[in-house]
Amino acid sequence: MPLWEYDGVMARAATTSDAFNAIAEPQRRDILGLLRAGEWPVTDLAQELGMSQPQASKHLRVLREVGLVRVRGVGKQRRYSLDAGGLRPVHEWIGGFEQFWNESFDRLDSYVQDLKHDRRNSQ
Amino acid sequence: MPLWEYDGVMARAATTSDAFNAIAEPQRRDILGLLRAGEWPVTDLAQELGMSQPQASKHLRVLREVGLVRVRGVGKQRRYSLDAGGLRPVHEWIGGFEQFWNESFDRLDSYVQDLKHDRRNSQ
DNA sequence: TTGACGCATGCCGTTATGGGAATATGATGG
DNA sequence: CCATCATATTCCCATAACGGCATGCGTCAA
Numbered sequence: 001m002p003l004w005e006y007d008g009v010m011a012r013a014a015t016t017s018d019a020f021n022a023i024a025e026p027q028r029r030d031i032l033g034l035l036r037a038g039e040w041p042v043t044d045l046a047q048e049l050g051m052s053q054p055q056a057s058k059h060l061r062v063l064r065e066v067g068l069v070r071v072r073g074v075g076k077q078r079r080y081s082l083d084a085g086g087l088r089p090v091h092e093w094i095g096g097f098e099q100f101w102n103e104s105f106d107r108l109d110s111y112v113q114d115l116k117h118d119r120r121n122s123q
Numbered sequence: 124m125p126l127w128e129y130d131g132v133m134a135r136a137a138t139t140s141d142a143f144n145a146i147a148e149p150q151r152r153d154i155l156g157l158l159r160a161g162e163w164p165v166t167d168l169a170q171e172l173g174m175s176q177p178q179a180s181k182h183l184r185v186l187r188e189v190g191l192v193r194v195r196g197v198g199k200q201r202r203y204s205l206d207a208g209g210l211r212p213v214h215e216w217i218g219g220f221e222q223f224w225n226e227s228f229d230r231l232d233s234y235v236q237d238l239k240h241d242r243r244n245s246q
Numbered sequence: 247t248t249g250a251c252g253c254a255t256g257c258c259g260t261t262a263t264g265g266g267a268a269t270a271t272g273a274t275g276g
Numbered sequence: 277c278c279a280t281c282a283t284a285t286t287c288c289c290a291t292a293a294c295g296g297c298a299t300g301c302g303t304c305a306a
Contacts, residue, residue, distance in 0.1 A: 024147035025264085029216065036223065042283060055265065057284055076273050076282050084223035091221070093152065094214045100159060100207035148294090165253055178295065180254055199252050199303050 019086045020093075022066045027051060028059050032068060035082040042078060142209045143216075145189045150174060151182050155191060158205040165201055 023029055030049050034040060040048075046056035060080055063069040068086040072079050146152055153172050157163060163171075169179035183203055186192040190209040195202050 021147045024144045032220070036220070052266075053283070078283060082223055084220045087217055087220050088224060091217045094210055094217065097155070097159070097207045097210050098214070100205055101211060175296070176253070201253060
């Protein structure tokens with residue numbers, strides 16, 4: 001049966017396919033943070049962040065695939081650098097909620113007012 | 124053996140425990156987006172977004188646990204509302220990269236310059 | 247109290263994911 | 277070509293996470 005006709009149980013969807021998911025992993029955020037300081041060869045980066053070399057490579061692969069880092073070969077090394085542009089969509093999405101942060105307290109406050117009101121009316 | 128002495132293979136760590144992970148799921152982002160319009164009872168929300176009621180409840184639970192939504196019982200309904208404050212840490216983290224967005228082109232440009240240079244020298 | 251409605255949970259099946267360990271691949275210097 | 281350093285990939289394990297489905301639970305009206 002062709003894949004496009006498959007109608008069985010749909011399990012978990014792929015998640016390491018966009019910036020949102022890439023930065024959901026703490027270690028990948030650490031990597032990005034480190035890369036703000038400039039280029040890093042994998043081994044140094046792994047040691048600096050206390051992770052194994054394979055793990056570093058794997059995380060870097062994810063970051064590469066979603067376009068958050070770039071690589072450049074220098075001798076036997078592969079130096080990774082930041083490509084922060086990929087974070088822009090996330091920033092913009094979050095930006096759509098910025099106006100609601102300050103409202104939070106107001107809403108909570110009016111909510112509390114409602115509670116008081118209800119209590120007054122029921123005692 | 125007590126959990127704290129367990130030293131076997133450490134598998135995947137829990138991921139639905141903070142805002143970063145909560146918003147990594149597209150449907151949860153949809154829910155948050157919808158909640159900007161105000162309070163929503165679960166069923167309406169599920170229908171509006173084309174997801175099953177149980178799925179909506181499950182996603183809402185995650186959002187509740189990481190503090191991105193609030194609930195309020197109204198009759199038999201449970202009305203969910205936005206608690207955008209939880210997005211603030213994400214926004215701040217991303218903010219730490221904002222200065223690198225515009226730099227991106229410069230970096231890419233100098234990278235291209237290097238390439239040209241290398242080609243000139245090797246032909 | 248009994249239905250009915252609205253929602254939360256539990257269970258199952260499938261896939262994704264992260265970590266460790268071992269191994270493959272690539273580039274460099276001799 | 278060969279040995280070596282730097283990385284990437286593969287294999288395996290354990291478990292988290294999603295979706296569908298069935299069911300439990302709480303609230304309200306009759």
